[in-house]
Amino acid sequence: MDEAEFFAADGLSKHFGGIIAVDGLSISLSRGELVGLIGPNGSGKTTTINMVAGALRPDEGTIRLRGVTMTGSPAHVFARGGVARTFQVPRLFRRMTVLENLIVPALSNPAARRAEAERRAGEVLSFLRLEHLTRSLARALSGGQQKLLELGRALMLRPSLLLLDEPFAGVHPQLLAQIMEHIGSLNAGGHTIIVVDHNIDAIRSLVRRTVVMAQGRKIADGPSEDVLRDPAVIRAYTGARDAH
Amino acid sequence: MTRSHAVQAVLLIAALALPAWAGPYWVHVGAIAWYYALLASSWALLAGYAGQFSFAHVAFAALGGYASALLSLHFGIPPGIGVVAGIVLAMVAGALIGWLVLRLTGPYLALFTLALSEIFRLMLVAEQQLTRGSLGLQVPGWFGGESDRPYYYFGLSLLVAALLLMAGLLRTRVGLFLRAIRDDEGAARAAGVNTTLYKILVFVVTSGLAGLAGTYYGPFVGILTPSMVILPEMGLVIAMAVIGGIESLPGAAVGAVIVYGLSELTREYGQWRFVLLGLALILVQRFAQNGIFAVLERPLLRPPAVEAERGRG
Numbered sequence: 195m196d197e198a199e200f201f202a203a204d205g206l207s208k209h210f211g212g213i214i215a216v217d218g219l220s221i222s223l224s225r226g227e228l229v230g231l232i233g234p235n236g237s238g239k240t241t242t243i244n245m246v247a248g249a250l251r252p253d254e255g256t257i258r259l260r261g262v263t264m265t266g267s268p269a270h271v272f273a274r275g276g277v278a279r280t281f282q283v284p285r286l287f288r289r290m291t292v293l294e295n296l297i298v299p300a301l302s303n304p305a306a307r308r309a310e311a312e313r314r315a316g317e318v319l320s321f322l323r324l325e326h327l328t329r330s331l332a333r334a335l336s337g338g339q340q341k342l343l344e345l346g347r348a349l350m351l352r353p354s355l356l357l358l359d360e361p362f363a364g365v366h367p368q369l370l371a372q373i374m375e376h377i378g379s380l381n382a383g384g385h386t387i388i389v390v391d392h393n394i395d396a397i398r399s400l401v402r403r404t405v406v407m408a409q410g411r412k413i414a415d416g417p418s419e420d421v422l423r424d425p426a427v428i429r430a431y432t433g434a435r436d437a438h
Numbered sequence: 439m440t441r442s443h444a445v446q447a448v449l450l451i452a453a454l455a456l457p458a459w460a461g462p463y464w465v466h467v468g469a470i471a472w473y474y475a476l477l478a479s480s481w482a483l484l485a486g487y488a489g490q491f492s493f494a495h496v497a498f499a500a501l502g503g504y505a506s507a508l509l510s511l512h513f514g515i516p517p518g519i520g521v522v523a524g525i526v527l528a529m530v531a532g533a534l535i536g537w538l539v540l541r542l543t544g545p546y547l548a549l550f551t552l553a554l555s556e557i558f559r560l561m562l563v564a565e566q567q568l569t570r571g572s573l574g575l576q577v578p579g580w581f582g583g584e585s586d587r588p589y590y591y592f593g594l595s596l597l598v599a600a601l602l603l604m605a606g607l608l609r610t611r612v613g614l615f616l617r618a619i620r621d622d623e624g625a626a627r628a629a630g631v632n633t634t635l636y637k638i639l640v641f642v643v644t645s646g647l648a649g650l651a652g653t654y655y656g657p658f659v660g661i662l663t664p665s666m667v668i669l670p671e672m673g674l675v676i677a678m679a680v681i682g683g684i685e686s687l688p689g690a691a692v693g694a695v696i697v698y699g700l701s702e703l704t705r706e707y708g709q710w711r712f713v714l715l716g717l718a719l720i721l722v723q724r725f726a727q728n729g730i731f732a733v734l735e736r737p738l739l740r741p742p743a744v745e746a747e748r749g750r751g
C-alpha cells in the first residue's frame with residue numbers, strides 16, 4: 195500500500211437543497227499525519243467531516259481508507275472500520291455515566307468483553323485526567339469536560355483516523371492548552387488526525403499541514419506557514435469578515 | 439441482595455399471597471392488572487430505555503390476542519400453539535413497524551404509530567366477518583371453573599417471566615446500546631453501534647411481549663373488542679409507566695398495578711377518575727421524576743452521587 199494512500203477523499207460534493215455545502219473536495223493523508231482543516235463559518239468543514247465519518251452520504255465522490263472504499267456504508271461501519279469523530283457541539287450519552295459513554299464504542303465490537311472495555315476506559319480516563327468522574331452522569335459534566343469525554347469516546351474505537359470538529363470552540367483557555375497537548379501526544383503516538391477549526395491562529399502551532407476551505411471548495415493545502423501567507427486564503431477570511 | 443431486589447421480592451410475595459386473603463373481586467382485578475403491567479413494562483423498555491415513544495403498543499396486544507383467538511376458532515389450532523403464533527405475528531409486525539419508523543423520532547414517531555394503531559382498530563371494526571367488529575370476538579377460556587385464580591397466577595407468572603427476560607436483555611450490551619440510541623442516535627452510530635439493528639430488535643421484543651399480553655387477556659376476559667386499541671387505553675398504559683417509573687421495568691409494572699387498582703377503588707367517581715389520574719401524573723412529574731418505584735427503592739443512606747447508577751434493570 196502506498197503510504198500517501200492511507201486515507202483519500204476524492205471529489206466529494208454535498209448539496210442541501212439549493213446550497214452547495216461541499217463542492218468537489220479532495221484530501222489525502224498519509225499515515226500518522228496531523229492536518230488542520232480551516233475555513234470561515236459555513237465553508238463546509240463540518241459537512242466534510244460528516245461525509246468522511248459516514249454520517250452523510252456524499253452526492254459525488256469516493257472515500258477510501260487503507261485502500262478500502264467506504265463510500266455509501268452506514269456510519270457505524272465507518273466507526274468499526276477505524277474512523278472516529280467528535281462533534282462541534284458535544285453529543286454525549288447524557289443520561290449515561292462517563293464510564294458507560296466510553297464502553298459503548300468498545301463493546302460495539304462484538305468480540306470485545308466488558309471487563310476489558312472497562313479497563314481500557316480507565317486508561318483513557320486517566321490519559322484525559324477524568325478518573326474522578328468515572329461514575330458521574332455525562333450531563334453533569336462541564337462543557338470542557340464534555341469535550342474531553344467525547345475525545346475519549348472516539349479513542350475507545352482505537353481509531354486509525356480521528357476527526358475532531360472544532361475541539362477548541364467554547365473551551366476555557368486552560369483546558370485549551372490541555373486539549374492541544376492531548377492532540378499532540380495522540381499524533382506522536384501514531385494517530386492520523388484531522389483537526390477542524392475556523393481560526394488558524396489556534397492550531398498553527400499544532401499542525402504542520404493546513405487545508406483551507408471557502409464556500410465548499412479547497413482553496414489551499416500545504417505547510418501551515420505558506421498557507422497562511424496565501425493571498426487567496428487572506429481574501430477568503432477578510433471577505434468572510436466583511437460579509438458580517 | 440440490593441435494596442431494589444428486596445423491594446421486588448416483597449412485592450412478589452405480596453402478589454403471590456393476595457388471593458389467600460383478598461376476595462374474588464380483587465383476584466379478578468389483579469388478573470387484569472397483570473395485563474396492564476405486561477404492557478406498561480414492555481412499553482417502558484421501548485420508550486424509557488430505547489427512546490421509541492410508540493403509540494402502537496396496545497395495537498400489538500390486540501394483534502396477538504385476535505390472531506391467537508382466530509386461529510383457535512377458525513382452524514381449531516390448540517390454544518398453546520395459537521398463543522405462540524399470536525406472539526410471533528406481533529413480533530413480525532413489530533419488526534415491520536420498527537423498520538418503517540427508523541427515520542422518525544419524537545412527535546413524528548408518536549403520530550405515525552398512533553395513525554397505524556388507529557388504522558388497525560378500524561380494520562378490526564370493519565372486518566366484521568372475521569372479527570365480529572364492535573360486537574367483539576368471543577374467546578373461549580383456558581381454565582374451567584368459576585375461579586379467576588388460575589388466571590391470576592398464570593398472568594403473574596407471565597409478568598415475572600417477561601420482567602426477567604427484559605432484565606436479562608438489559609444486562610447485556612444491548613441495554614447499553616438502547617440507552618445510547620435514546621440519548622443520541624447519531625452519536626451511537628458514530629460510536630460503532632448498528633442503530634438500525636437494535637431499534638428493530640427492541641420493537642420486535644416489546645411487540646412480542648405486548649402480543650403475549652393480548653393472548654392472555656382474551657381467554658381471561660372472554661371477549662376481545664376493537665376498544666382495546668383506542669387512544670385512552672394507550673394513554674392509560676403510558677400513564678402507568680410514567681407514574682411507576684419509565685426507566686425501570688419493575689417500576690412500570692408496579693405503576694400499572696397501582697393505577698389499575700386505584701381506578702377500581704375509585705370506580706364510583708366515573709369520569710372523575712381520569713382527572714385523578716391526570717393529577718397523579720402531574721404530581722409524579724413534579725416530585726418524583728423517576729416514578730414512585732424509584733422513591734420506594736431509594737435507600738435512605740445512599741449518597742446522591744450514585745444517582746448515576748439508576749436507570750438500570
Ligand SMILES: Nc1ncnc2c1ncn2[C@@H]1O[C@H](COP(=O)(O)OP(=O)(O)O)[C@@H](O)[C@H]1O
Pocket residue numbers: 210213214215233234235236237238239240241242
Ligand atoms: N443539514 C443541513 N441542511 C441544510 N444546510 C446545511 C446542513 N448542514 C450544513 N448546511 C449548510 O451547508 C453549508 C456548510 O455548512 P458547514 O459544513 O456546517 O460549515 P462549517 O462547518 O465550515 O461552518 C452552510 O451554508 C450550512 O448552512
Ligand SMILES: [Mg+2]
Pocket residue numbers: 239240241282
Ligand atoms: Mg462546523
